[in-house]
Amino acid sequence: MDFQRSIKYDSASNIKKSLLSILLYAIFLVVTTMVAVASRHHYLYYFNHAIKHHFMIYERHLTNHEWWQELREIYVPEVLESSKANEEHKAEEADREENEDENKNQTNTQSTKDELTILHENYLLGTPRLRQLRVEKEDCSVDRGFMASFNNTCYAVYTIWSHKTDGKHEESEYKSAHNLGTKPIDARMHTYWGGGFLENLNRKFERSVIIVKELEARNWLDRGTRLMVFEFIVFNSNTDLFNNVKILGEVPVTGGVIISLQANVIQKYALWTGSVWIILAAIIFYLISVYYIFKEVRATLREGWKKIVNYWKLVDSVILILIVLSFIYNIFHPVYLHYYLKGALEKKSEYHSLDFICWFNRHYMNLMAVLAFLVWIKIFQLFNFNKTALRLKATFLRCYTDLLNFVGIFLILFFSYAILGMILFGHAHADFYSFPIAFWSVMRMVLTDFDYAGVEKANTIFAPLYFLSFIIVISFILINMFLAIIYDTFREVKKVDMQPDKQLHDFFDRYWDKGKISVRMALNKIGLFKPTQPSKRDEPLREVVSDNEPPFPPTPKPERKVKVPKNEILDNFFETVRNKRDAEQVEILSQHISALEEILDKMSDDLRRLEAESPDPSTQPARPWYSRAPQRSKVFVKRHK
Structure with missing residues (x-):
């Protein structure tokens, strides 16, 4: 790899x-x-989507009485069929099975006797149950007379340290997450750790409704409750899918119940x-x-x-x-x-x-x-033979330090705007009510996903200033500087002549030519391709001296190559270095040779660049031609006395 x-x-x-x-x-x-x-099969989505729309649960705020009412009149009847629905279902099954054999009728009545279905295709495994997580009591810090109606008792916000992990609550015992086989629940407000006080329901609808009414009468949901969970397991035999359904009711310290639904779908065999x-x-x-x-x-x-x-x-x-x-x-x-x-x-x-x-x-x-x-x-x-990929790689390797420094500046400004937005708009806008949510809302503002109307309602004075300053500083300045760093580096890299490996291109060209020749020969054998015939006017490439001499010289026979094994070459031409000191010297010498090769490669690149930059002598204008005067001949005269 x-x-x-x-x-x-x-x-x-x-x-x-x-x-x-x-x-x-x-x-x-x-x-x-x-x-x-x-x-991640697509039926996982459809199963999850069907369960959520079947119960019609969306995030909303309820009172304690409304929670018990919806649990008693909607959730329990949807999971556990009522007696009338069972009687109607049995009557329909009896009418449908009148014409079938008696053996088949007996087996069907035995198999469907205790089965409870949801959406006519999903079977309820086991029984549903109610579970709640509580916090410890603590003394109130306000005046005792003011808290007389609450028995001078307060309950803290849910944390892992204030979580109640022992005792009983209205005859319901606490059981740990290990005994129950549960995991933490990521809800809207907090992450709730496993365990809790349990109350198991029954597979019969009437008995389960009686249990729910008794819990409401005993005030099972009180001021110390922080999470209510109505959970059950559904199995679909057509697709071998399990659905772990949890209807959550979060109880904040400000009162009320925030209702939501979680459904986790898994396959029976995962991959196989x-x-x-x-x-x-x-x-x-x-x-x-x-x-x-x-x-x-x-x-x-x-x-x-x-x-x-x-x-x-x-x-x-x-x-x-x-x-x-x-x-x-x-x-x-x-x-x-x-x-x-x-x-x-x-x-x-x-x-x-x-x-x-x-x-x-x-x-x-x-x-x-x-x-x-x-x-x-x-x-x-793998992209060593592509010039564009080599330039892209070199660009990121050259500018990654500048990009990291710039990202640091980017994050500082993002944190600043997130804190500013949380303080200014967090009391009235859902996108800024906590710091993590505010930070991701600022990230979304870069992509123009911004609720300006809601922000302006939260703070009419600072909302325009917040929005305009963010657009100018982040969108107009910083993002363009980020792109400028990459563009300048890419322009510098583009000036360098990066030559990818050309041997791969030559390799494919050679085999492409061989493939064309072999295809032509195959088509010629079956008569689909006719090579061009030479004309009679074509003359041989050289003059024929005699009638028996061929017009072309005979091709020389290739020399026979002898295959020599690798071990024989190593034994004959190379000597094994057994001394450790000699081996170190050989390694140092090989490093020097590799360094010299790199220097020679750089010199050759410089020579190519100089040749490319120097003007071509063929394109230069010719020098003017001047006629030269003939040489003067020297005449020697003999002087006689």
Whole structure:
């Protein structure tokens, strides 16, 4: 998986090996995408969407009485069918099965006797239950006369330290998260840790309604309650999907109940279900992963751990670790749910929690998302033959320090505007009521997602100043400076002549020409391609001296090449360095040679640039021609005395 060592284009043999490595990684990329997408089937969304719309729950504020009323009149009847609905359902089933055999009728009545359905296709596993989380009592800091009606008792905001973890509340015992098999709940206001005070309901509708009325009469929901949970498990046998449904009622210290719904859908077999192509892709995915793991471990043992400091080596290590974790989970997931379903069908009078496997499944989804992202990002390591990719890589390597410094300035301004917005508008606007929400609202403002009307209602004086200053400072100045840094660096990189590997291009051209010739020969054999016949007027390339002499000289026979094994060449022409000191000197000499090669490459690049910058002598104007005068001849005269 280390493309820096396996992908080379310096010779024909290395190009062939590189193309095989690229082909293998392309197959790995395709099967990884299929496995990652299969973990999030589209039926998961439809099942979740159907449950939410069936109960018609949206986030709103209720009173305590309204919570008990909706629980008694809406939620419990929707989960547990009433007696009239059961009688009507049985009557319809009896009319439908009159014409069937008696044996089939007996088996159907026995199988549907204790089954409760939601939306006619989903079966209720076990019983629903009510659970609440409470906080400890504390003394009030106000006047005792003022708090006389509340018995001088106050309850704190929910935190992990104020969470009540023992005792009883209205004959309901507290049970820990370990005993209940629950996980923390991320609600609207807080993250509520597992455990709580329990009250199990019954599979019969009338009995469950009586239990709810008794809890309301005993004032089970009081000032110390911080979260009410009505939870049940639904199973769809058509798609082998489980749905862990929780109707939440948060009780803030300001009073009332904030109602919401959470539904976590998981598959029974995770990966080993669905289409045959998905299962085949999963098998190929893990086989290629085993090959990459073996190759990476062998390279690490040979080169040492110092080579892992490289960025791409770290990416390879993270990918392989995520693959191992995904394989472990895909073995554990179906085994766990097999025994879970078996126990839920045997013990229908108990609630069977799915929080444990839902928590693992949520993190498995995150794992597969990161894995698919890294596998796709690794494609950039292959672009050594593309000039644009080389320039892009060089641009980011040159300007990443400037970008990091600029991001620091960016974050400081974002924090400043988030704090300012939270203080100015947090009391009346939902996008600024807390600092994390305000920070992400400021991030959304960069993308022009901004509720100016709501902000102006919250603060009519500072809202225009806040909005205009943000647009000028962030949108007009900082974002353009960010783009200018990248553009200037790219322009500098573009001046440098980056020559990609041309041997790969020549390799493909050579095989393209061979392919065309072979196709022409094949078409010529079957008569679909006729080569052009030479005309009679064509003359030979040279004069024929005699009648028996051919017009073309005979081609010389190629010399016979003798294959010499590699070991023989090493033994005859190379000497093994056994002395440690000599080996160090050889290594130093090789480093000097590599440094000289780099210097020569730079000199050759400079010469090319100078040749490109120097004017072409053929384009210069010719010098004017002047006629030269003939040389004067010297005449010697003999003088006689």
